[in-house]
Amino acid sequence: MERATFFVHGLVQGVGFRWWARARALELGLVGHARNTDDGRVEIVAQGGRDAVAQLEELLRETPPGTRRPGRVDRVVVLRGSPKDGIRGFTTG
Secondary structure, eight states: OEEEEEEEEEEOSSSSHHHHHHHHHHHTTOEEEEEEOTTSOEEEEEEEOHHHHHHHHHHHHSOOTTOOOOSEEEEEEEEEEOOOTTOOSEEEO
16 A cells, blocks of 8 residues: 655646546545645645556656646656555545
């Protein structure tokens, strides 16, 4: 199990980016949340299998061909941490 907090910079608020990230996280079997920050970033906390977290990071960093990601990502900053117990589902807020 792995836990990562992603701070996504760019045009990522008000464009459906959190919901897109939530859908990708759920497809990968991850739990956590995506929320807007006061400074215009989106914070995504994702927890689950190491490969799934890595796949989400890859999706956040670049859009694979045939994938429509809303907004524009300029930079992704990642903080790794220890998994936490009791987290269920993936929320947006």
